Amino acid sequence: MIWLYLVLAALVATPLIIEATRKQMNDAARVDAPGEFTELSQGVTHYQWYGPENGPVAVCVHGLTTPSFVWRGLAKGLALMGFRVLVYDLFGRGYSDRPSGLQDRAFFLQQLNDLLADQGVEDDITLIGYSMGGAISTIFAADQPDRIRQLILLAPAGMRPVGKGIVGFAARTPIIGTWLMLELYPTILRKGLKAEKGTPTSVENINALQEAELNWRGFVPSVRASLRGMLSENLAPDHAVLEREAVPVLAIWGREDDVIPLSCAETISDWNSSVQNVVIDGAGHGLTYSHTVEVLAHITEFTQQSG
Numbered sequence: 001m002i003w004l005y006l007v008l009a010a011l012v013a014t015p016l017i018i019e020a021t022r023k024q025m026n027d028a029a030r031v032d033a034p035g036e037f038t039e040l041s042q043g044v045t046h047y048q049w050y051g052p053e054n055g056p057v058a059v060c061v062h063g064l065t066t067p068s069f070v071w072r073g074l075a076k077g078l079a080l081m082g083f084r085v086l087v088y089d090l091f092g093r094g095y096s097d098r099p100s101g102l103q104d105r106a107f108f109l110q111q112l113n114d115l116l117a118d119q120g121v122e123d124d125i126t127l128i129g130y131s132m133g134g135a136i137s138t139i140f141a142a143d144q145p146d147r148i149r150q151l152i153l154l155a156p157a158g159m160r161p162v163g164k165g166i167v168g169f170a171a172r173t174p175i176i177g178t179w180l181m182l183e184l185y186p187t188i189l190r191k192g193l194k195a196e197k198g199t200p201t202s203v204e205n206i207n208a209l210q211e212a213e214l215n216w217r218g219f220v221p222s223v224r225a226s227l228r229g230m231l232s233e234n235l236a237p238d239h240a241v242l243e244r245e246a247v248p249v250l251a252i253w254g255r256e257d258d259v260i261p262l263s264c265a266e267t268i269s270d271w272n273s274s275v276q277n278v279v280i281d282g283a284g285h286g287l288t289y290s291h292t293v294e295v296l297a298h299i300t301e302f303t304q305q306s307g
Contacts, residue, residue, distance in 0.1 A: 043097030063131025067094030073202020092222025
């Protein structure tokens with residue numbers, strides 16, 4: 001029987017040991033990073049500016065698993081449109097720190113507020129959010145609508161909880177959920193990335209960059225913390241505020257998106273009848289980098305109408 005207990009102990013310990021031995025995000029790891037760093041109230045945040053210094057500010061907020069490199073193609077296009085574009089890594093991703101704890105609306109609002117204050121960005125902001133970043137952008141715009149020129153949402157979360165099956169169970173369940181997430185999520189993410197290989201992209205080597213996030217300590221726990229926090233929230237009240245405050249909102253959807261389904265477009269319209277919904281045929285959840293030209297065309301038209 002002793003051998004059985006030893007086998008069970010090894011099985012339990014393995015994902016915890018793997019996580020503990022992953023690379024740590026620190027100053028040494030940031031040596032070759034693009035952009036800049038700033039120490040905010042919750043830790044170090046990595047950020048980068050694109051475009052003319054005197055252009056209107058566009059702030060881009062990325063999603064659950066893909067850091068700010070997801071914007072490389074789109075940010076360059078926005079810069080050519082004349083925007084001064086700010087992209088940054090959410091905590092737990094990219095080159096930013098990995099603070100522990102729940103990643104809920106207060107957590108992400110704090111980081112964005114801190115960063116904008118640090119960079120001297122005050123108002124007249126075009127806020128662009130992708131996936132979970134769409135949820136973060138929505139709550140920020142609803143919290144401070146007077147600072148927002150327009151809100152652009154790309155395959156946004158917030159209409160229904162994200163995370164189903166074993167991932168949803170792992171996110172919701174204490175103790176064993178942590179173990180399940182560490183044990184199973186890397187394989188699940190790699191499977192999804194493998195299915196995307198060969199898809200056109202405006203971000204060079206994006207699949208390799210996405211998979212490399214799994215090498216860093218704190219990434220998988222951060223995904224779980226966001227699933228339990230920001231991605232478990234219903235944003236109906238926030239969208240109602242945006243309608244009442246007359247904040248122009250564009251929502252761009254991928255018709256083939258199996259992460260944030262197209263039915264969410266109907267939900268967001270029920271919550272805010274002034275939302276402009278557009279659908280890109282053939283696009284999945286990666287529309288930000290797979291259909292960059294089409295996304296930019298819709299943004300251009302919208303900004304001309306609302307600006």
